[in-house]
Amino acid sequence: MSNVDTIKTFVIAEFLPGTSPAELAADHDLLNDGVIDSLGVLKLIAWVEDRFELAVGDADLDPNNFRSVEAIDTFISGARTAAA
């Protein structure tokens, strides 16, 4: 199941207040234009761990896992599959 909407809602609330969900493309590069910086990635990881009850290991810290809403969604799906 896709969590794109949930992820978008969080990203907007946390990093892009005032932005409409439709405006934020799922493949928008969040790292390149500084929407999420390296500390933002930490915040995002904490939220992913909490919201989706996943443990994000050191090996998963690659920022590319968190580059876009789509990438985050793929990462979560993959991690859940692995955990299942």
Place this chain on the structure above:
Amino acid sequence: MAAPQQNRGPGSAQAEGPAAAEVVSGSARALSGSAGNVSGSAGTSSGSALPGLRPGPRASNAGGAERSGLRPGPRAANAGGAERSGLRSGAAAGGSGGAEGSGLRSGVAAGGSGGVEPSLGIVGGFLTQVRDRPHAVALLFNGEETTYRELYELAGEERDRLARLELDPGEPVGVLADKSPDAVALVLACLLARRPLLLPSPALADTLLADLFAQAGCRYVLAPGGAPGRVAPNPDVAAQPLPADEAAEVAFMLTTSGSTSLPKIVPLGRDAVDRFAAWAGPAFGIGPDRTVLNYAPLNFDLCLLDVWTTLARGGRVVLVDPALAAHGRHLLDLVSRHDVHVVQAVPMAFGLLQDAAAKTGATFPGVDHVMFTGDAVPDRTYAVLPTLFPKARIHNIYGCTETNDSFVHEVDTSATSFPPVPIGRPLPGVEALVLDPDTGAVVDGPGSGELFVSTPFQTRGYLDRTRHADKFTGHPLGLDDRRWFRTGDLVRRDGAGTLHLTGRTDFQVKVRGVAVNTAEIERVLQEHPDVLEAGVAAVPDPIAGKKLVAGVRRAPGSDLTVLALRGHCARHLPRAAVPTQLTLTEAPLPKTATGKVDRKALDRLEPIAPAAVPEAAPAA
């Protein structure tokens, strides 16, 4: 960025002023001379000499055909053997690690634990390590070790590629690379070949990078392993290369972190960086069997200490992957697992370590030198440093790319003290002036004013000489012939002669160790056609120290969005200067009594509602 110096305890012999500078520069000159010969002599000699070492500047011109792995280069004849004995003694001292310096700058040597022959410079020092300790580990990166020999061989491959480019004498190359052993090897190859290199931040916008490479006169932008550079020089920007004689002396060209427009290119001479290594190595006990954490990205001047000085002296560099640099747990693992002795980083890194350590109760008793630099250290971090690093001497270093480290303050961990931490006292050979901005008079003794410095490590000036104005000057009162750098920092000198930072003469702030100018960011925002007014402020952040907050009023009827404005910023600003929090309004921004944008109110703006766009179907 960096700020310099190390304040030794009472009784240590602090070298003073110009005399020390002369000594240092004298030795450094001797040093670079012998450095050239290191490779040469290695080539002529057989057996014990470093296999495959090739002579410096000529070798690259000799063409790749001559390079044959470990075979001594035929060019070795270029290099006289006369200085070889000097080299050997240097190498011997380096190998033993603990030998004290031979009198030169004894104050410094006494302060560090591994003072040794300082006169080999970065290239000569590195080659000596390759020859004498080829199997020692030079780099550790994401769990992988690279020995001195392996690093040398990687650099040799890069040098072959350089040679095939048929560059003109003194012609710089651009290097665009994220930190990795391969990137270190590529930079080393340029140093070994005496090829000036422009090493900007890969995080800069591509348009800025293209302009920078062009301005420096780079025809080629290199990436490790012969991969094509991500960016090509902009053909529409005229090169402003250094005069050939000056270019021939340049090792690195770094850039100011400068917030906007084109960063300034700062050429650093070989002698200057060699003098710096000669100070930094002994000052922090950098040498064989010592491990130094490298936190900064490879383009930061901080790497002159934690990467290049370490490699010149036979230590081991633990490279922090920039992609993982914000993860405290990862940093903690690196410092603990790899027995790190020396940690230099921006205060934020220590804040991250602090938070990670708080979860596990970890401390770092193996660390014996801690240097924070580039920014003011937050109170909460400062308070725990002595607990976190119970055996370490703790230093606040002050400096910038233009001058490299210039002041140091050693924190007295036996006494209770509170931030802000002083910047301390000048490094050996560094001269400092405090100038009263109102009267233009030099402040002697206690007092406040703008800080001017002149260091043995500084650049001769920006590549673009038109940008010198107000930054590089003669003595403000014409009292000497040194070249002075105007820091823009306001300082107070106390009764004991220690300097304290009190502010800026401009809108510059430090964000995670990167200098950004909020006025310039405002200008970039205002250049967007749909922007009516903009304000930018740096507000305290518990982790980052400071974060940038922007408020922007868009034109009526405009459909400008936060994302579009971010895209605009990302195209015209380095990433560190893109505001963390960006609020778009249609109402006028709050004003102060004098009618200026109230920058203190920017983090409390009401964003416009995103309602205009109907709720679209979910994108996925």
